[in-house]
Amino acid sequence: MKRHTYVLTYLIFSLLLPAPAAWARIKLVALPEREATVVRLDNPAATLLEEERVLTLQTGINQIDFAWKGVQIRPNSIRLTILEQPAPVTLLTVSYPAAEPESLGWEIASPSGQQIRVRISYLLNNIDRLVTYQAIVRKDETALNLASFLVLRNFSGENLPSSRFQLDYGEAFDSEILTGETKRMQFFAATDLPIKKHFTFDAAILPWDPKQVGDNVGIPVHYELQNTTDQGLGQHALWEGKTRLYSDDGHHSTIFLGEDQAEFTPVGQPLKLTIGDSREVVVTQRQMGQQRLNERRNQKGNDVVLYDSEESMQVEIENFKEQVAVVTLKEPMPEEWEMKESSHPHKREHNQQIIFEVEIPAKQKTVVNYSYYRRNVRPVN
Amino acid sequence: MFKFNFKPFVITLFSLSLPTLGHAKIDLVTLPNRDQVQLTIYNAADLTLVREQRTLTLTQGLNRLEFSWAGTLIDPTSVQLEAPQHSDQVKLLEVSYPPNITGSALWKIDSKIAGEIPVEITFFTSGLSWQSVYMATLSSDEKTMQLENYVRVDNNSGEDYAPAQTRVVVGKIQLLDEIAELARRQPPYGMPSGALLLGGETLVAKGGLEEDSKMKLQSRRAEVFDAVTALSAKEIVKEGLSEYFLYTIEGTETILNGWGKRLRSFAATDIPIRTWYRYDEQRYGSNGPQQFLFFNNDETHHLGKTPLPDGNVTVYRQLPEHQHLTYIGEVYTQYIPIEQEVELNLGQTQQVKVAPVLMNYHTENYLFDQKGYVSGFDRVQHWQLKLANYRNLPANLEIFQHFPHAYWNIDQATDFTGQFEKVDLDTVKYTLTLPPQTKEYLLNYTLTLFEGERQVQVH
Structure with a gap:
């Protein structure tokens, strides 16, 4: 176990002779204890470590050696900030010794013998954090309890005893972590968060006729909750992370519903958590008609160069559940199109996709019909 | 040191006296046996949710619990501890996976009360599976059918499961990672991206798994036999939960490693059926029509109490003489919700x-x-x-x-x-x-x- 995997030494040279080339290490000062170590995990790309030290300087130029053998420090990220100095000091140079690639030296000129407080900051590789979630869904699927866990992974080569960990939101907390250690701790918990359950049939992805497939065509199911204060959250963004969902089974136990990778969800935005596929909702889609219209020819009248077509679709949705199912139909569209008629209201998600939100009563079947004009089709020669 | 009977992960408990990096094991407490075990087995994924109830003797303040899963198929990231009866007083603060140790973790538990506390420990494991199998027997005139459905549970987890409440789940579940893969992953949450283990940081397995008690084959057979004779009276209770159906087998089951168990889920007789022949060159080729059996999963057909799980159906026909049977075919049926029509393709026919x-x-x-x-x-x-x-x-x-x-x-x-x-x-x-x-x-x-x-x- 490494208590200190890098060494901060500072060797103080008083500038007693005018020729700098003749400097010699004259005094080795005991390693000062580091204080106020802060591990900033607010940027997933890199972890910033900040630590404070009190240095005792002598009059003249002082050299401070900083070595990090075996620790995954990014050398160019190291910086020294003077926090407290009774008399102003000057940071003269930063040098990287050829013989010791994992070290550097600072030269600080001090007008008098004094103690100064400095902060050393650097980016540390191989230390990061994950966020995971656990959700317990109420049996009636109207709300869930959400717990978030922070997982610290330290493989940086540096032990971090008694450090303060700062995330990009929430209060900082004190903990400790060895190199090679992983730690999981609960980060926050929220109860009774209202949810809505959705079924989504994407006609561009899923088979249209389940009977042709020979196996069930599962319709993806997700819960949606809002990261807002009125819905029990909204204090901060939710980081991305693996989410495991369970359901209260009504017998003082749970079953596992499934897991999903929660996406980063800013305040005010919905969080969608997919649990799996439903086999209780069956969607069968068919194209019932196609008719060429408005043929336009070249000047000689030989060839059709442009035409429209009328396309008719039928989507049958069967709900075998004992509850209402809210089904989202995602229907692909051609590049140029114009709706002729539809049995249900739709909205344009983007130019080549329309969406129907259909509520299917329990144990009922609903048929969505729509037809559209496909405009300005050029025949393929 | 206590060893689970049904699962070979090791749990030791000791009070926390040193809050710093040097973890010291002192005041070792032996845990009592588990009170109850519940297995919830999935068939769409290699996944079983294990929930066990156990009584821990905790001291007021911080307690440390060490568990080891080396050699098992447990996903360590799934392990949770709760005290449902004292949820405000007992909290799992932290789980630590220390360096240089594989298959072991330390839990830091904060308890506001001292004494014996009932807790629930849940985790995922792999190696247990179940499947649904059917036997269909058509009447001689092919107008009705008898249908029996069985639940078969197989244990290839490498471990014996002592009497446990056994539940199976019907449904297609979404998993991001295979549980067996998570059980092997070291460290449990993986490495930071691009990270390499440093020199001198070689992870060394600690202690490891205690060997399970080696029962003699004869006694195993006796145990299984006892369990089988008890099956006749067992019922399977079914209920819907979200997009899943939960089958709970009455009582408890002992499922030894390498053994399987089959229990009858339901039997229905006099189910009216329709036999159809379908010709569709695009789907089945031009050799001839396929023979289909149709019936509905509803009350009219003496079914409809639960969905029919996907599984193999072996179809026979009753012969008029001496209750002989003739084999018609075997087919895999998809999941059938309540009230949906069942369509069994028995294959091509020459008739x-x-x-x-x-x-x-x-x-x-x-x-x-x-x-x-x-x-x-x-x-x-x-x-x-x-x-x-x-x-x-x-x-x-x-x-x-x-x-x-x-x-x-x-x-x-x-x-x-x-x-x-x-x-x-x-x-x-x-x-x-x-x-x-x-x-x-x-x-x-x-x-x-x-x-x-x-x-x-x-x-």
Whole structure:
């Protein structure tokens, strides 16, 4: 176990002779204890470590050696900030010794013998954090309890005893972590968060006729909750992370519903958590008609160069559940199109996709019909 | 040090006296046996949710619990501890996976109370599975059927499971990672991206798994036998939860490693069935029709209490003499929700024939463009479907025909007494019943396909 995997030494040279080339290490000062170590995990790309030290300087130029053998420090990220100095000091140079690639030296000129407080900051590789979630869904699927866990992974080569960990939101907390250690701790918990359950049939992805497939065509199911204060959250963004969902089974136990990778969800935005596929909702889609219209020819009248077509679709949705199912139909569209008629209201998600939100009563079947004009089709020669 | 009987992960408990990096094990407390174990086994994934109830003796303040899962198939990231009766007083603060140790973790538990505290420990494991199997027996006249459904649980986890409440889940679950893979992953949450283990940081397995008690084969057989004799009285309680159905087997089960158990889930008799023959060249080829069994998962068919899980169906037919059976076929059925129609494809049959024959072909109604090139015409095809039924029972037949595009017209023969239906823009279906021993029945129709500009002109 490494208590200190890098060494901060500072060797103080008083500038007693005018020729700098003749400097010699004259005094080795005991390693000062580091204080106020802060591990900033607010940027997933890199972890910033900040630590404070009190240095005792002598009059003249002082050299401070900083070595990090075996620790995954990014050398160019190291910086020294003077926090407290009774008399102003000057940071003269930063040098990287050829013989010791994992070290550097600072030269600080001090007008008098004094103690100064400095902060050393650097980016540390191989230390990061994950966020995971656990959700317990109420049996009636109207709300869930959400717990978030922070997982610290330290493989940086540096032990971090008694450090303060700062995330990009929430209060900082004190903990400790060895190199090679992983730690999981609960980060926050929220109860009774209202949810809505959705079924989504994407006609561009899923088979249209389940009977042709020979196996069930599962319709993806997700819960949606809002990261807002009125819905029990909204204090901060939710980081991305693996989410495991369970359901209260009504017998003082749970079953596992499934897991999903929660996406980063800013305040005010919905969080969608997919649990799996439903086999209780069956969607069968068919194209019932196609008719060429408005043929336009070249000047000689030989060839059709442009035409429209009328396309008719039928989507049958069967709900075998004992509850209402809210089904989202995602229907692909051609590049140029114009709706002729539809049995249900739709909205344009983007130019080549329309969406129907259909509520299917329990144990009922609903048929969505729509037809559209496909405009300005050029025949393929 | 305590060892779980049913699961070889090791738990030791000691109070926390040193809050710093140097973890010291002191005041070792032996845990009492588990109070109850519950297995929830999934079939759509190699996943079992294990929940056990146990009584921990905690001291007021911080307690440390060490658990080891080396050699098991447990996903360590899934392990949770809760004290449902003291949820405000007992909290799992932290789980630490220390360096240089594989298959072991330390829990830091904060307890506001001292004494014996009932807790629940849950985790995922792999290696247990279940499947649904059916036996269908048709009556001699193929009008009714007896259907039995069994739940078969297999234990290949490498571990014995002492009496445990056993539940199985029907449903398609979404998993991001295989549980078996997570059980092998070291460190449990993986490494930071791009990270390498540093020199001198070689992870060394600690202690490891205690060997399970080696029961003699004879006593294992006796245990299994005892369990099997108890099956006759067991019921399986079924209930829906979200998109899943939960089957709870009455009482507890002992499932030894390498053994399987089959329990009857339900049996229904006198289920009215329909036997149909379907010809669809696009789906099944041109060799002949497929034989199908149809029935509904509803009360009319003496079913409909639960969905029918997907599984293998072995189909027999009752012979009139001495209760002999004849084997019809085996088929895998998909999951059938309550009230949905069940469609069992028993495969191709030689007893019913469908042979489409093109008897005549000509083109007509040509259109020409200004240069005199052909710009449209009609293909007229006279089709004859030659049908036969060599069985002693009537054959209900449905024939799907697919056309190359959406521009067509069909003229039926006047003597056709069956049903005709447009399925979609280029598919039609004929439905008819052939009497027993029909040597030949000719179904005639004329198909006109409109090509080129005729497609616009006709429509």
